[in-house]
Structures are given as C-alpha cells and as structure tokens.
Amino acid sequence: MKKLVNRRLFCGIILGLFSKYFAYKSFADGRPFRDRFQSYRQTFRVEPDKEEAERIVKNIIKGRKIVPNLVDLDIPDIAEDGNVVPVSFSINCDMSASDYPKRVHVLGLENPFPEIAIYEFFPEGGKAEVSFRCRLRKSSYLIVIADMHDGSVGMKKKYIDVMLGACS
Amino acid sequence: MEKQRKLKYKETVTQGELVKVKTLAEHEMESGVRRDEKTGVIYPRLIIYKVTARYNGKIVFQANWFSGVSANPYLAFYFRANKSGLIEIEWEDDYSKSTFKRGYLKVLDKDGNELLPINHSI
C-alpha cells in the first residue's frame, strides 16, 4: 500500500489533471483538437472522414445558436481545378473592441483533413475580410464559421463544384 | 534558390484609411497525402502553418493554415493604421523556419503631414 502511493503516482495524477485542464481549455477555444497531435510525418490519409468533419464543426459551434447574415462568402460556383479554389469571405461587424470575430474557421467537409484555415482577428484589423486560395478534394460544401468576441457564432456554407479531369 | 515572398499594399494612406495587404509566398505546400507515382513513397507534410502580420510590433492579423491551402499561397487582408510604421509579415514553416517580409507604411493626416509613431519633440 505504501509503495503504491509513492511520488511517481502522485506526480502522474497531478500531470493528468493538468493535461485534462489544458485539453478542456483548448476545446473551449474551439480549436479542432487534432492539429496539435498531428505530426507532419503521419499525415497520410486519402479517404475523407465525414464523421470527423461533423465532429469538428460541432466542436466549434458547441451548441450555440447561429446568428444569420454574419458571414458573406464570395466563391465561384464552379472551381476549375480542386487545387486552386479562390475563396474570400467577410464578416459583418464594426470591428470595435466589443464586436469583432475572434476566430474564423474555414472547413472543407470532404477533404482528407477538413480544416483548411483558422484566421484570427484583432480589433485593430479595421475590416474582417480575407481572400485566399484553398484546395478541395472533390465537389463538396465549404463552411466558414465566425466565432465572435461576444460568444455569438455565425456560419455560412456553400456547395462548390470541382471539375474533375476529363480523360483520365 | 531562395523562396520568394511578396508583399503589396498602398504605400501612402491618410489617417484611418483601410489598408489592403496582399501577400504571396512561394511554397509547394506539400499536403502529406500525396504519393510518388513510381515508388509509392509518401511525401511528408511540409506547409506554411502560420502567417502573422504585425504592425509596429503589434499583431494585427494571424492565419493558421492546414494542408488544405493551395500551393504558392496567396493571402489578402485589411487593417487600419493611425500612425506610420513597419508592416512585418512572418511565414512560419513546418520545420519552424521563419521567413519575413517587411515594408514601411506612410500615414498622412488631413494636411499632408506624416504621423510618426514616435513623437520626436520630447
């Protein structure tokens, strides 16, 4: 009995509690959890996992009510190639210290790794508009979720047709 | 050959004007899901995972990227400047290799005088 409750076990318990606390904290931030465990040498996966994508989306929204008309998307309906899909989005807010998006998540639901990007804004930003180019594996929904400073959340999704190569 | 980093913005603005910053980085953004056709060896993931924009040392915008971002990534964003200063964009690699590109932004008030970040009169 004495040997069981030794120093190592004690440290282990404390560490375990700590790690649980940190894990909870990062969950609370709405970060998709996998990116922290994802080492760059173990990333081979071609088949998309729909459940995981849904879990990540759920993880970000966390049951909050979605505020309509918060996110504007400007993406072409048809992407000529899945490798380069021009995406631009803007968030309708005044970018004051009380009303700005903390994080904006961009997710492609049928990608092998659904997260595409997370953008972090600050009140100095002036305007929450970003344009960039992303990859989509095949025709699928692209979701943009804005996680606002005051806890509200906005979401918009759009179906994008990705052209497949003709001959091969 | 050194990888290119490009940065473009309107260099002289009036106070409170929105500045659109466009960036382009030369990078293959290897997603980690591609195989060599002949040998079947997986190309390890190698992407820019973080882009940080600082203005006078303060972070104004940050992008966290995953493997779903295109090769040679383009990024455009806005910020608002009240004083002249240094724009600094930092691209961070999977091997934590950082590359920088910096530029000076001149902010003028209504009369056309430059608003310097440090007050020299003291």
Added chain:
Amino acid sequence: MKYLIVILILIFTLKNCFSNEKLYFPYIIDYNNFTAFKPASIEVGDAIKGKVILKSRKTNCLSCHNAPLPEERFQGNFGPSLLGLGSRYSKEEIRIRLINAKIINPDSIMPSYFKTLDYPRTQKKYLGKTILEVEEVEHLVEYLYSLK
C-alpha cells in the same frame, strides 16, 4: 519473281483486310444491318454491374456522353445522349456500337471497346488487349438497353 512477291503481298494484305471473322470473336457481326449477335453460350449481363462500369474511369463513357445519372455532376456532350437509348436501338445495335463504333462511322471519335487495337504508340500494358472483357460488354449492353 518480283511480280510474284508483289502478288503474294497483295493477296496477304487483301486476306488480312477481308478475313474479319476472328476479329470480334465470339461475336458475329452483320455488316449490312450494323448489328452484332452474341452466341447463346455467353450469359446475359447484369444491368447494375453495367451501371458501375459506365461510371468508371476505365471506360469513361460519361466523359463524352450524357446519361440520366443525377449523382454524376458533370457529363460530357461530345457524343449523343444515352437517354432513351433502349427505345432507339435494339440490344444488337447497341452491342455493335460498343464493340467498334468505327464500323458504322469510320470518322467516329468513340474508341473501339472490344477490338484488339494496333494503333501506334499504345502503352505496353495495353498491347494486344481489348478495353473491355466479354462479360463487361454484356453488362453494359444490358444497362444501356434498360435506359428507356
């Protein structure tokens, strides 16, 4: 001697040109009515398997033809639509178009799916082979005939 060789060559070439019974074995082709018959020994195909083959990248039918498959977003318009094919053609007529559409129209772009091809620069793995097997042709014929 010269003439003999020339005549021999001519005879051989002509023989090769005209002896085409073996070309589409086991199918029997009626060149007058553009129909291809299957011998009774070959089993009737399965339409469901035919649909899979039609969608596959091996045949790549949808790259040129339009088929009533709403789940396939993009379909080509090189060739005629496959919609209502079963009401337009009989099974035999569909079969000859699959086996070698160039019998009917020599300028057709449609590949000959059941003919040992000898076009130059064919990749080694395809040499001396047909694109489709006999069973696959039958599956496809069944599926295409079911489009009415």
Added chain:
Amino acid sequence: MEMNYYLLTTQFKIIFKIFYLLIYFISTSLLANNLDNKINNVLSGYNFAEPSTRNIQDDDFLNPGILWVENGEKLWNKIEGPNKQSCNSCHGRSSNMKGISLKYPMVIKKKKKLINLEQRINICRKKMQVKKFDEESKEILSLSTLIGYKSRNMKLNYKVTENNKKWYSLGKELYFKKIGLMGLSCNQCHDERVGLNLRAEKVSQGQINGFPSYLLRWSKVVSVHKRIQFCNEQARAVPYEINSNENNALQLYLSVRGNGLNIETPAVRK
C-alpha cells in the same frame, strides 16, 4: 475505312473491291490535302478558361507564374563558371530578349536539328562551362519563362521556311495521327470538337501561346512538352520524351497553327 471493306466482303466481287479501294485511297489523299492548318479564327486557351482562372492570370500579383519570372531574373544575373559569366555578360539586360521566344523551336544549321528554347539555354551553359540544367527543372523553366515573359503581348508569327519545312510536315503528321489505346488524334478534339464539354472541361483549341504556363493541376510552371506528354498519357499512348525531335516538331506545327495569337507567358491554365 473498315466499313468499306466490310461492305465489300458481302456484296461485291474481288475486282470491284480493288477498284473501290483505289478510289477510296485517292479520295482520302485528296481530302488530306484540304485538311490544312487553317482555322477560321484562332482562340487562345484564355477564352475557354473559367472567370476565376482568368482573374488569376490578369493580375500579375495573383499570378504565381510571375514567381518563376522573378526567379529567372535572379538566375539571369547569377555569375557562374570558371570565366565568371552570367547571361547578363553576353546578352545584356533581360529586356533585350524581347521577341526571342517567338523564334523557337529553331533549326540549327550545323546539326540540322530542331531545338527549343530550353535546349538553347543548355547549349549556352555548355559554352559557359557549367553544368547544364535538368529537364523540367525549376531553373530552366524559370529562365525560359523569363524570356517568354519579355515577349508578352507580341503576336505569334512563325514562318515555315525551306529550313524547317521537313519538321513542319513531321509535326503535322503527328498532329493528325491516331495514337494509343483510345485511338485519338490531336485534331479530333482540338479542331473538330472545340468548345464541347468533356465532363466539365471545355475543349480548347490547344494553342500554346501561353507556355511555359502555370498549370493549376500541378501547381507549377511546366513546358509545352510536359503538357503534350500529359495529353498523350490520357489517350493511353506512350509519350515522346521531353526535348525529343518529335515533340519539338509538334511544337513547331502548333506555333504555326496559332499564328496571330498574343503571347501570354506565364499563362494560368487548368
């Protein structure tokens, strides 16, 4: 062609067959002469691209192909070799190369061989006594993209002369030849079925005025030869090697076919 044979087998006697064959060959050879390289109006691949792709090409900042041009500019001034030479030391500034890419592929008189711009660069490097660049390497494409970029918006005006007539006819022959398991020739898609859809892809005229161009599918700049190889593989045919005589001849024929188009290097294509 086969159809005719088959009709004959069942209906006519052998004498008629030979007669018919003769008529067939004469008529086809006559037809082949009429199928010249004249297209009514030449259209660049730009016209067949999606608006989002056109946007990328229009803006030099958005266009990743410009990265290759800028890398090329660096290489242009890079001093190498025992003689401490760079491209700059013989040719001067890179802007002097305006219109140079329009002359390639070119016949070298000594060897009576057809070479393209990339091969020319490597010949130059041999004179500089430095190691030549690999095929399709980033360095060589950067330099050829730079030289192509300098003649941007100039009109393609390639002339068939006594020198390159032989290569022109070879290229033309390759263009009309049916190849591969699918038995496709270039002209079947790129002349006769322009603008139709292959799945979602619009078939373009196959003009090469934008090459070396940034291809979205590979996310990098590639040469014409690489693109032709890709097309050949799609027809399940064995592609000719990069910088081979056949590919050069085909490139020559395509340049003549696209006369009148503006150079768009580095274009953005699918």
